[in-house]
Amino acid sequence: MGKINLIIDNKPVQVENxxxxxxxxxxxGIEIPTLCYFQLKDLNIENKPGGCRVCVVEIEGRxxxxxxxxxxCTEGMIVHTxxxxxxxxRRTVVELILSDHPADCLVCPKSGNCELQNLAxxxxxxxxxxQGVQSTYRKDTSPSIIRDVDKCVMxxxxxxxxxxxxxxxxxxxxxxxxxxxVAPAFEQNLDKSPCTFCGQCVAVCPVGALSEVDNTPQxxxxxxxxxxxxxxxxxxAVRVALGEEFGMEPGTIVTGKMAAALRELGFNYVFDTDxxxxxxxxxxxxxxxGRLSDFLAGKKDVKLPILTSCCPGWVNFLxxxxxxxxxxxxxxxxxxxxxxxxAKTYFANKIGVKREDLIVVSVMPCLAKKYECQxxxxxxxxxxxxxxxxxxxxxxxxxxxxxxDFVNLPDAEFDNPLGExxxxxxxxxxxxxxxxxxxxTAYEVFTGQKLPKIExxxxxxxxxxxxxxxxxxxxxxxxGIANGLGNARKLLxxxxxxxxNYHAIEIMACPGGxxxxxxxxxxxxxxxxxxxxxxxxxxxxxxxxxxxxxENPYIVKLYEEFLGKPCGELSHHLLHTHYFDRSTKIEIx
Amino acid sequence: MANIKxxxxxxxxxxxxxxxxxxxxxxxxxVLHKAQEIFGYLPAEVQEVVAHELNVSVATVYGVVSxxxxxxxxxxxxxxxxxxxxxxxxxxxxxxxxxxxxxxAKVEVGETTPDGKFxxxxxxxxxxxxxxxxxxxxxxxxxxxAPEKVNEILAEY
Ligand code: SF4
Ligand code: SF4
Ligand code: SF4
Numbered sequence: 001m002g003k004i005n006l007i008i009d010n011k012p013v014q015v016e017n018x019x020x021x022x023x024x025x026x027x028x029g030i031e032i033p034t035l036c037y038f039q040l041k042d043l044n045i046e047n048k049p050g051g052c053r054v055c056v057v058e059i060e061g062r063x064x065x066x067x068x069x070x071x072x073c074t075e076g077m078i079v080h081t082x083x084x085x086x087x088x089x090r091r092t093v094v095e096l097i098l099s100d101h102p103a104d105c106l107v108c109p110k111s112g113n114c115e116l117q118n119l120a121x122x123x124x125x126x127x128x129x130x131q132g133v134q135s136t137y138r139k140d141t142s143p144s145i146i147r148d149v150d151k152c153v154m155x156x157x158x159x160x161x162x163x164x165x166x167x168x169x170x171x172x173x174x175x176x177x178x179x180x181x182v183a184p185a186f187e188q189n190l191d192k193s194p195c196t197f198c199g200q201c202v203a204v205c206p207v208g209a210l211s212e213v214d215n216t217p218q219x220x221x222x223x224x225x226x227x228x229x230x231x232x233x234x235x236x237a238v239r240v241a242l243g244e245e246f247g248m249e250p251g252t253i254v255t256g257k258m259a260a261a262l263r264e265l266g267f268n269y270v271f272d273t274d275x276x277x278x279x280x281x282x283x284x285x286x287x288x289x290g291r292l293s294d295f296l297a298g299k300k301d302v303k304l305p306i307l308t309s310c311c312p313g314w315v316n317f318l319x320x321x322x323x324x325x326x327x328x329x330x331x332x333x334x335x336x337x338x339x340x341x342x343a344k345t346y347f348a349n350k351i352g353v354k355r356e357d358l359i360v361v362s363v364m365p366c367l368a369k370k371y372e373c374q375x376x377x378x379x380x381x382x383x384x385x386x387x388x389x390x391x392x393x394x395x396x397x398x399x400x401x402x403x404x405d406f407v408n409l410p411d412a413e414f415d416n417p418l419g420e421x422x423x424x425x426x427x428x429x430x431x432x433x434x435x436x437x438x439x440x441t442a443y444e445v446f447t448g449q450k451l452p453k454i455e456x457x458x459x460x461x462x463x464x465x466x467x468x469x470x471x472x473x474x475x476x477x478x479x480g481i482a483n484g485l486g487n488a489r490k491l492l493x494x495x496x497x498x499x500x501n502y503h504a505i506e507i508m509a510c511p512g513g514x515x516x517x518x519x520x521x522x523x524x525x526x527x528x529x530x531x532x533x534x535x536x537x538x539x540x541x542x543x544x545x546x547x548x549x550x551e552n553p554y555i556v557k558l559y560e561e562f563l564g565k566p567c568g569e570l571s572h573h574l575l576h577t578h579y580f581d582r583s584t585k586i587e588i589x
Numbered sequence: 590m591a592n593i594k595x596x597x598x599x600x601x602x603x604x605x606x607x608x609x610x611x612x613x614x615x616x617x618x619x620v621l622h623k624a625q626e627i628f629g630y631l632p633a634e635v636q637e638v639v640a641h642e643l644n645v646s647v648a649t650v651y652g653v654v655s656x657x658x659x660x661x662x663x664x665x666x667x668x669x670x671x672x673x674x675x676x677x678x679x680x681x682x683x684x685x686x687x688x689x690x691x692x693x694a695k696v697e698v699g700e701t702t703p704d705g706k707f708x709x710x711x712x713x714x715x716x717x718x719x720x721x722x723x724x725x726x727x728x729x730x731x732x733x734x735a736p737e738k739v740n741e742i743l744a745e746y
Contacts, residue, residue: 169646174655185647186633186662193648584647586638589594 006077021068021079022055032057032081033090033119035097036155037069038204042462042527043484043511047160047204052153053093054119057081065089091123098125099132100178101207102150108208109146113522115206116153135179142190143371144197144213151209152181158201158210165511166485168317170195181209191371194320194584196485198313198509199367199518204525212367212519215388216398222359222387223266229351230359231269232262233339233418236277237365237429237514238392240536244521244529245396246406251532253540256411261399262363263412272414273362274421276339277428277437279558280310281549283575284332284434285441286566288504292446292475295503303328305480305495305502308434310334312372313509313518315579317485322492323581331576335428336362336369337378339418340385341574346562347418355383362389365429365517368509377577391519420554423454423547426540431483431513432459432466433537435506439470439477440548447473454547462512462534465491467502480505483513593637602627603635607642614643617653621660630664658699666701666708668746670694673723675714682736683722687711689739690724706746 002017008025015024025032035054038047050070057068060078065086068079080086098120105111140147154173159182162171170193174183184193202210222230243252262270288306295302307329309315315334318325333341340360348358362369366389372378373386390398399406414420424440427433436459443451458468459479464487470477480495480502482488488507494500510516515533516523523529541547549555563571595603606623610616620639625631631654640647654660672678672687691697694707701708717723720732724742731742 163646163649169648172646172648172652174652176656183648185636185651194646584637584641585592586600586641587592587594588597588600 004073004075006073006075006079008079009081015073019073021057021059021066021071021073021077024073025057025068025079025081030081032068033122034069035115035119035153035206036157038155038157038160038206038525040511040523040525040527040530042531043516044464045161045165045511047155047157049156052097052155054090056086056089056093058083058086087123091125094119094123095125095128095130096132097153098128099130100134101153102134104151104208108151109211109214110205110208114208115524133178135181137181137183137187140184140189141213142195142197143374144199144367145190145195145202146211146213147183147190147209148211149181149183149209151207153207153209154180154182155206156182157204157206158182161200161204162195164486166196166198166200166317166509167489168194168196168198168320168485171201194582196313196316196320196509197368197371197518198317198485200510201518202367203516203518203520203522212391212393213370214394215370215390216394216401218388219361219390219398222361228357228359229268229353230266230361231271231343231347231418232267232361232363233271233273233276233336233343234258234262234363235273235336235365235369235429235514236426236433236537236540237517237520237533238363238395239426240429240515240533240540241365241392241520242396243406245393246399248407249532250529251536253536254406255540256413257406257409258395259414260409260412261404261406264404264409265398265402267361269415269418270412271339271343271418272421272425273335273339273364274425274428275418275552275554276335276342277310277425278421278549278552278555279338279342279575280332280335280428280434281424281437281441282555282559282566283338283571284308284310284330285438285445285549287330287332288438289442289446290567292503296475305478305505306330308438308504308506309577310428310434311368311508311510311514312336313366313368314485314488314507316368316371316582317488317509319580319582321489321583323583325492325496326579326581329579331578333378333575333577334369334372336364336372336386336389337577338575340373340378342558343418344380344383344385345574346558350417355380359388360386362386363392363395364389365392365514365520366510367391367518369519392517392521393519396521417554417557420552421544422549422552423541423544424549426537426544429514430460430534430537431462431508432481432506433513434508435459435479435481435504437549438504439472439479441550442477443470443472444548445550446475451548460538462531464511467500477504478502482506483508484511485509593634595634595638599628600638603638604642607639612643614645617643617645617650618657621650621654625660630661632662632664661699661710663699663701663708664705666696666706668706668726669708669710670696671710671712671715671725673713673715673717673721673725674711675718675721677714677718678722681721685736686722686724686734686739689736690743693739693743707743
């Protein structure tokens, strides 16, 4: 590949052949505004429809302005990214978009974080000189996601995420002209579509057309109800991202501040989903070892490879797309649901509170968890094990609402008994972490020996599909890992065709795992943020004195006092689940 | 998700159509054309089957169906009315004829009356410009239609 020399805004720059003007400008620190263009570089995700024309630039010698996201650099090119002509055109484009956009900013969930609002501000738009007809679609509310598509600007980022990255195919551009929006088939609600509620569409929508269902009002109501005991659990990926909402550097670990803030908000007990992650390893690891020893003993019909089941987005995907494999995943519930089940039995009993009077709130990087906690199988007499799930973003909102000075909060600790965790738990938040945590425990249980080396770097990284073989005693354990549902599909198809020979596979629906979840602070396409969160997760692991789930003293105690043994009868009843066929069937009338 | 039900002969015919295009994704529009010929319209069930056969998402199929005004998800009436809005017809007052039909038959463009008797669609030039404005009901062509005649014509059905 040859090099190309050009001049952008009077600065000379040399780039590889095939570089777009947008990229070239970025390399020398010139940021050209964009709207439909979207990229997560380190995760190989790109949306480049070249449709919105916000990124137009002037190229000397060309009559028309050119969209910089789809125009490749050529030798000797002279580009102006912010000339008056460009600014006028850009302003007109944005004004036209605004003419068909509800001026709802005051009450819009994206306000303050909306890319269209930012553009209008940056271009100094104070008035919309075009009057357009406004489309009027109805709002769609599913358990996790609100679609308010009158605000859709047709950037098609969500479509790219849902169809190309996740291969779910729940969304498509529909209609044409000014009524064109992105919607599920037949404009039905998302919960009638194959949507997995992974929330990746929400994570990339530049405007308020897609947002999470807001559960903070219910949480506030519970906190003010004196008859209730309200407890909270926080997922691993939240503590490495929450700080971003308060202007802290991405990758800052705010575990202690988060615990302090939750206590100030009025939760009676501040617990940790990490505790339940350790518990998950006990159950899932035991299940893996059970299936492996059956397999090694020559038993027929052993369900291998075992698939992890902690990610509800992935579970939804399996139920819709691979129903014939619904017996294959581990039956272990997700950590969120394990926590709920233990809280409403063991813990409620311990503090002498009736199940109905105990409200469990979860803080998750995830939107699928909102749907998950409403599934019928996770309720007892209609009372859900986890009452409300809020996202990292919603927690930040609560903290701001309560006027808590988050950045300057002194660190606090989690409460016990459901707040203690080992280093194996936080790594659940990043792709490869669940299986690494499982291997740490499985190794010691299987061989009866201490792990020579705790960290399995061969299982780490952000590539979509990875594999590694780990020596566990004289057994070669073949492990597959996928993050992003499109990658999961690839891996599962290999397994189905018999092309891959794995014992265990970890799948996370979101690119990068939960650190890139649909409920996390918006990254606006900056994949470095995801890399920094990942590094922080591993740092959190290194900082823990204990790093293997089976060494967690409160887990040991939980089994002694209550559960008996992993995968025992009570565990089975409380901590395991089953899956359903949710695929569309074509029948003859 | 819901289960889709379709009569056996129709399902077979539909699967045959997809096969005749080698179940190629790229042939989606052609498959939908044929399917609409068979069914007269493209109900959700038909789109589900086409999606399944061509291995594309239903959302994609619906995206195409909703994009082209030629495709319809509503069954046509017993007597489908088409009004030509080609240049010649338009100039000679086809729009007034259209308004009159909407009023008399109580039907909007792209819709079917609740009793299923009439449906209304607009066409671009049927090639009978000499007869402008032109109206078709089923296969029957009416030429030089004046708005005042609409009532009389519809009364035939
Ligand atoms: S939540 Fe995930 S599966 Fe559902 S529409 Fe959005 S991207 Fe698609
Ligand atoms: S819903 Fe949001 S992400 Fe999807 S096309 Fe519309 S504006 Fe873009
Ligand atoms: S990867 Fe994590 S954040 Fe994403 S759907 Fe799964 S559990 Fe939720």
